Amino acid sequence: MTLKVIVTRTQPFAQDTAKALETFGLSPVVSPMLVIQSLPPRPEVIARARHLVFTSASGISAAAGCQHAEDVTVWCVGPTTSAAAEEAGFTRILEGPGNADDLAAMIMGTLPRPQGLFVHVANEDAAGRLVAQVKEAGFEAEFLALYRTEPAAALTPEAQAVLAGKDPSLILLHSAKAAAALAAGSPDLSRAVLVAISEAALAPLKGRAGLGERIAHKPRESDLMHAVLEAAAILKD
Numbered sequence: 001m002t003l004k005v006i007v008t009r010t011q012p013f014a015q016d017t018a019k020a021l022e023t024f025g026l027s028p029v030v031s032p033m034l035v036i037q038s039l040p041p042r043p044e045v046i047a048r049a050r051h052l053v054f055t056s057a058s059g060i061s062a063a064a065g066c067q068h069a070e071d072v073t074v075w076c077v078g079p080t081t082s083a084a085a086e087e088a089g090f091t092r093i094l095e096g097p098g099n100a101d102d103l104a105a106m107i108m109g110t111l112p113r114p115q116g117l118f119v120h121v122a123n124e125d126a127a128g129r130l131v132a133q134v135k136e137a138g139f140e141a142e143f144l145a146l147y148r149t150e151p152a153a154a155l156t157p158e159a160q161a162v163l164a165g166k167d168p169s170l171i172l173l174h175s176a177k178a179a180a181a182l183a184a185g186s187p188d189l190s191r192a193v194l195v196a197i198s199e200a201a202l203a204p205l206k207g208r209a210g211l212g213e214r215i216a217h218k219p220r221e222s223d224l225m226h227a228v229l230e231a232a233a234i235l236k237d
Contacts, residue, residue: 171194193213
């Protein structure tokens with residue numbers, strides 16, 4: 001039996017996660033719990049930016065097609081976002097570790113003031129903390145919401161069948177909002193292990209899984225895959 005792993009990540013990035021799982025001999029079941037909806041692009045803001053800040057690959061997808069300065073510097077959280085920026089054609093890319101707070105600290109600790117306009121492109125739900133931090137440090141910065149995420153109505157029928165079966169399974173959680181959307185449907189998690197990219201992503205479902213939970217050592221895809229393999233090994237023992 002091949003262990004099934006339910007991927008709740010948004011598309012198109014859920015497919016990237018699914019391909020990675022397949023390379024490890026696991027069977028992904030893609031069931032996004034969030035749907036991305038585009039917001040008005042506001043190209044004039046991106047055109048004025050000397051620095052674009054992305055805290056997720058979804059932000060890069062949302063900004064695709066907007067004209068930007070040739071010498072724009074792109075600041076990204078983690079290797080997944082950096083890879084998406086490179087694929088989108090950006091050439092001046094700086095990768096920060098950890099989360100948005102770590103990226104803000106990197107910006108403030110790397111550059112003298114002033115440095116032109118920083119534009120943080122993100123989900124409408126983002127708190128704007130990064131912009132507040134760099135503005136307080138003397139930088140010109142603006143938050144630009146180019147997309148929003150809406151919860152899916154339910155898991156796909158295939159994912160529901162996995163949870164209803166007798167075999168154990170894994171559920172991947174990439175965000176707290178996706179976890180909350182899953183929790184709203186009150187799924188039977190008695191034969192599931194939850195594997196989350198962070199403590200925050202796990203929080204809405206913490207303690208709900210019958211077979212336990214694991215959290216990535218750091219909030220990045222490579223560490224999440226490592227946590228998946230650890231959980232899979234335990235289930236096989």
